[in-house]
Amino acid sequence: MKRRATTGDVVEERRAEQAPGPVGSVLFGALSSFRKDTLRLLTELQREYGGVARMKMGPYLVHQVTAPEAVRHILQDNARNYVRGRFYRGFNLFFGRGMLTTDGAEWRTRRAVGRPFFHRAGLRARSDVITGTVEELLASWEPSARSGEPVDITDDMMRLAMGVLGRMLFGVDLRRYADRLLPAVRFSLKAMIITGEVEQLLPRWVPTSYQRSLKRHQRTLNDVMDEIIDLHRRGEGSPDSVVTALLKATHGATGEPFTQRQIRAELKTLFLAGHETTGCALTWTLYAIARHEDVRRALDAELTEVLGGRVPTAEDLDDLPYLRAVVDESLRLYPPIWLFPRDAIADDRVGGYHVPAGSTVLVPVYAAHHNPAVWDNPEAFVPERFCPAQTARPANSRPANSLSACPRSTTDTDADAETEGAPRQRDRYDYFPFGGGARKCIGMDLALLELRLAVAMVVQRYRLELVPGHPVSPTALVSLRPQPGVLLRIGPADRDRTAPSA
Known part of the structure; x- marks a missing residue:
């Protein structure tokens, strides 16, 4: 008989589907690096871990997306699943609704x-x-x-x-x-x-x-x-x-x-x-x-x-x-x-990786435009x-x-x-x-x-x-x-x- 999947199996499967990324500190993850030099962090993250990367920023789980097919998925093909989210809360201070x-x-x-x-x-x-x-x-x-x-x-x-x-x-x-x-x-x-x-x-x-x-x-x-x-x-x-x-x-x-x-x-x-x-x-x-x-x-x-x-x-x-x-x-x-932030409404798969509901997705235009895999001498x-x-x-x-x-x-x-x-x-989402x-x-x-x-x-x-x-x-x-x-x-x-x- 085929063994019924357990909660532990599901957890292990989700871990296997996680995008690569830095570990960072236990409490703050990559938050201190984000504060210190945002552009450098996002660019190095893309070059070291590729078009979809995962990191913790304080209490939040964040995915960075720069691969053109993944960017298209977030901004265009499955855009209804992604809302403005927590990164836009500060914008309300001056923009309003x-x-x-x-x-x-x-x-x-x-x-x-x-x-x-x-x-x-x-x-x-x-x-x-x-x-x-x-x-x-x-x-x-x-x-x-x-x-x-x-x-x-x-x-x-x-x-x-x-x-x-x-x-x-x-x-x-x-x-x-x-x-x-x-x-x-x-x-x-x-x-x-x-x-x-x-x-x-x-x-x-x-x-x-x-x-x-x-x-x-x-x-x-x-x-x-x-x-x-x-x-x-x-x-x-x-x-x-x-x-x-x-x-x-x-x-x-x-x-x-x-x-x-x-x-x-x-x-x-x-x-x-x-x-x-x-x-x-x-x-x-x-x-x-x-x-x-x-x-x-x-x-x-x-x-x-x-x-x-x-x-x-x-x-x-x-x-x-x-x-x-x-x-x-x-x-x-x-x-x-330089950045399009979004929050995921429901679970999704982006570039083959699991992106859970409630997590933040960052689409850093700057990092995508400086990607040496796409741009010669970027x-x-x-x-x-x-x-x-x-x-x-x-x-x-x-x-x-x-x-x-x-x-x-x-x-x-x-x-x-x-x-x-x-x-x-070039792909439409190499340059956006x-x-x-x-x-x-x-x-x-x-x-x-x-x-x-x-x-x-x-x-x-x-x-x-x-x-x-x-x-x-x-x-x-x-x-x-x-x-x-x-x-x-x-x-x-x-x-x-x-x-x-x-």
């Missing part, structure tokens, strides 16, 4: 209100809003270009992203609130990541300086959003803005209008997620160009050939493949959204790896003639490559700076449009040079922030606007 932090029908209702504002054709038709905002930034840099004084471009990129977001979506120029908002954003980026520090774990009613700062910055964000909502209620905002749409929206199940608190939560979500990630991406891309003279020359040559110094339009972007490759490579090396900035597949070169080579750095493709690309630049021979599945970042097309237009205009107008002795490193906050900042000298680009010889 908005599109980013909700699931199911509540999320679908909120997403439906915002979706019409992010259609690619509509965004492209209004690209002059982006180029006009960039022109204002470039003009503000003129005194620094004349004096040679270094500029920390991080806040400038955040203000630029605020200006675009406000004019495109909010019906007001958010830069008028920047002096109030920027300090609140800087504080929130740290406060939303729950690291286990004592000041974060104390009850809210304990009157510490941290709690006082937390409440002050929460109040600032709420006050600004309320001012923008009230402005629209008085009819002084744009009738075509997302604020107006939220004021008119109703919940599908109840037919009730959104409350002030619910509208405020959506606006905070669009503001914090929309400007912060794009501002970081712009900062990192300009930093990478300043670090790599050969990339700057190749990009300058393409821009000169196609634009001849004029302001780019959305239609020009199809004729600027190297510009696209530079932006895509920056998003690979420095993904602003720590190097090599835009050529994103050239069209039929002309792509090895990632460690760059042609001497920069005009041919990334020839235009003569064939159509698939939908994912068209929106995110991933060559067709905007996530995937139904919850792919709603602002992806706006971000890419803004990045490409802004980078083209900056490189045409100025030459950016790094300040010696000012190291920059990525820090894993809510977004991938450069620390301590990106300090650049700004000079005119005209002095070397000559094409290289063949």
Whole structure:
């Protein structure tokens, strides 16, 4: 007779199905390493244990997923089994219950209100809003270009992203609130990541300086959003803005209008997620160009050939493949959204391993984008790896003639490559700076449009040079922030606007 399986047999079977991973300390597991250097821990975990790894972080069981088929399973194929979970609890401190932090029908209702504002054709038709905002930034840099004084471009990129977001979506120029908002954003980026520090774990009613700062910055964000909502209620905002749409929206199940608190939560979500990630991406891309003279020359040559110094339009972007490759490579090396956390609702199998209900799954974009099994020389900035597949070169080579750095493709690309630049021979989930599945970042097309237009205009107008002795490193906050900042000298680009010889 066949022996009936016992509870002990089931336990042994589950152990056999466990993903590999570090043991860590008995009490805290990998939590101390996560606090100390998050990016290093996640990258080393991927390289040592592979595409699905298991670890303990304090009292929590965590699985890290970087293998493309496993990432697809979490974000797309079985996405209904994975909710925002415990890692998003800190986000509620500043976002509230908005599109980013909700699931199911509540999320679908909120997403439906915002979706019409992010259609690619509509965004492209209004690209002059982006180029006009960039022109204002470039003009503000003129005194620094004349004096040679270094500029920390991080806040400038955040203000630029605020200006675009406000004019495109909010019906007001958010830069008028920047002096109030920027300090609140800087504080929130740290406060939303729950690291286990004592000041974060104390009850809210304990009157510490941290709690006082937390409440002050929460109040600032709420006050600004309320001012923008009230402005629209008085009819002084744009009738075509997302604020107006939220004021008119109703919940599908109840037919009730959104409350002030619910509208405020959506606006905070669009503001914090929309400007912060794009501002970081712009900062990192300009930093990478300043670090790599050969990339700057190749990009300058393409821009000169196609634009001849004029302001780019959305239609020009199809004729600027190297510009696209530079932006895509920056998003690979420095993904602003560096992590997608989820919690499992029910037991699941991921990459052949058992993932129990209630455990946390981390999908670290940063580690996946730095995987040497997928990316040749992954720590190097090599835009050529994103050239069209039929002309792509090895990632460690760059042609001497920069005009041919990334020839235009003569064939159509698939939908994912068209929106995110991933060559067709790679798996869709080797490269996913905007996530995937139904919850792919709603602002992806706006971000890419803004990045490409802004980078083209900056490189045409100025030459950016790094300040010696000012190291920059990525820090894993809510977004991938450069620390301590990106300090650049700004000079005119005209002095070397000559094409290289063949």
